[in-house]
Amino acid sequence: MKSFILTAILTALFAAVAMAQAPARQKRTVTDEEVMRVHRSTILIDTHNDVTSFTVDGADIGKSAPDRMTDIPRMKQGGMSAQFFAAYVAASYVKDNKSADRALQMIDTVLHDIVEKHPDEFLFVTSSAGIRKAHEQHKIAALIGIEGGHAIEDSLRLLRDFYDLGVRYMTLTHTNSNGWADSSGDPNKPNNGLSPFGKEVVHEMNRLGMMVDVAHVSDKTFWDALETSKAPIFSSHSSCRALADVPRNMTDQMIAAMAKKGGVIQINFSCGFLKKGSGAAGSTGGSTGAVPRATVADVVKHINHAVEIAGVDAVGLGSDFDGITCAPEGLDSVDKWPNLTRALLEEGYAAAEIRKIYGENTLRAMAAVEQTAKQMR
Numbered sequence: 001m002k003s004f005i006l007t008a009i010l011t012a013l014f015a016a017v018a019m020a021q022a023p024a025r026q027k028r029t030v031t032d033e034e035v036m037r038v039h040r041s042t043i044l045i046d047t048h049n050d051v052t053s054f055t056v057d058g059a060d061i062g063k064s065a066p067d068r069m070t071d072i073p074r075m076k077q078g079g080m081s082a083q084f085f086a087a088y089v090a091a092s093y094v095k096d097n098k099s100a101d102r103a104l105q106m107i108d109t110v111l112h113d114i115v116e117k118h119p120d121e122f123l124f125v126t127s128s129a130g131i132r133k134a135h136e137q138h139k140i141a142a143l144i145g146i147e148g149g150h151a152i153e154d155s156l157r158l159l160r161d162f163y164d165l166g167v168r169y170m171t172l173t174h175t176n177s178n179g180w181a182d183s184s185g186d187p188n189k190p191n192n193g194l195s196p197f198g199k200e201v202v203h204e205m206n207r208l209g210m211m212v213d214v215a216h217v218s219d220k221t222f223w224d225a226l227e228t229s230k231a232p233i234f235s236s237h238s239s240c241r242a243l244a245d246v247p248r249n250m251t252d253q254m255i256a257a258m259a260k261k262g263g264v265i266q267i268n269f270s271c272g273f274l275k276k277g278s279g280a281a282g283s284t285g286g287s288t289g290a291v292p293r294a295t296v297a298d299v300v301k302h303i304n305h306a307v308e309i310a311g312v313d314a315v316g317l318g319s320d321f322d323g324i325t326c327a328p329e330g331l332d333s334v335d336k337w338p339n340l341t342r343a344l345l346e347e348g349y350a351a352a353e354i355r356k357i358y359g360e361n362t363l364r365a366m367a368a369v370e371q372t373a374k375q376m377r
């Protein structure tokens with residue numbers, strides 16, 4: 001009898017714990033009015049956009065450009081509050097010793113071509129408070145993240161220079177390993193994760209207040225960065241490996257461990273990262289045929305999964321728009337964000353949860369990085 005009662009109590013307890021971890025969401029229908037009301041109540045931050053690869057060659061972000069995923073008219077239509085623009089440095093710049101040069105060109109295209117030429121739409125900011133300030137002014141906050149740690153050419157001095165120019169995250173690697181960190185795209189893994197100098201880089205990023213971005217890095221680099229960093233780390237554009245088994249996505253263990261330290265996984269919209277094999281050789285509009293093109297529902301699946309294993313405080317958005325060749329049907333350009341809001345509401349997410357996923361989680365992680373830097377200086 002006693003053991004029966006004990007078993008009953010334990011069963012109830014386990015059920016309660018499971019419920020707390022994964023609140024049962026009630027699917028429901030929503031009105032257009034509710035979608036837009038909730039959407040407008042968010043501070044919508046996208047932590048990765050590659051339109052800079054076009055503006056650096058002269059494209060005007062102010063002009064409607066249906067052949068791309070990003071332009072100002074559609075950013076406004078999509079209700080965006082903040083955009084981290086990628087200062088992407090391709091691996092090809094390494095061989096000519098032009099990595100830092102390219103990073104400077106990419107930073108300039110954000111500061112000059114995007115912000116300076118469109119002062120009514122953008123406000124250049126470098127902090128979580130700056131994002132809130134831009135939001136209050138009804139402008140889109142523009143921020144810079146370097147993609148590819150080879151940009152610093154193995155020099156902490158250059159890292160500090162980039163910080164001074166306003167760079168607020170750095171993706172430790174791109175598809176190439178560099179002198180101090182291994183990439184998920186490199187089968188050789190020459191550093192066995194982060195080298196001793198790589199750990200110094202992370203330490204200096206902590207001291208400066210630059211977010212450590214683990215998108216693109218190898219699993220060992222991730223664990224080394226997580227262990228080394230005194231501040232939360234984040235992935236500016238990665239999805240869940242449990243749902244799409246590609247090295248660029250994060251395992252459940254990685255997502256949960258990063259969340260425990262206050263970090264955020266910003267879900268990437270690339271079809272192939274949402275659904276393995278989807279859109280592999282396709283363009284924005286198409287699919288290869290074998291695996292159908294990803295949809296908004298696939299993005300919701302990844303958000304659900306990350307929320308289930310790491311909590312609603314650990315998930316954000318990093319579209320990778322204009323850096324990917326296939327984006328999900330219904331969510332394939334910067335004006336389509338309200339479709340995601342609708343899908344999340346229909347899935348049963350509360351408005352407060354959507355506000356966290358859209359921006360508050362990123363703002364919290366940024367503020368923690370800023371706080372750590374204050375304490376280290």
Ligand SMILES: [Zn+2]
Nearest residue numbers: 147216237323
């Ligand atoms: Zn990338």
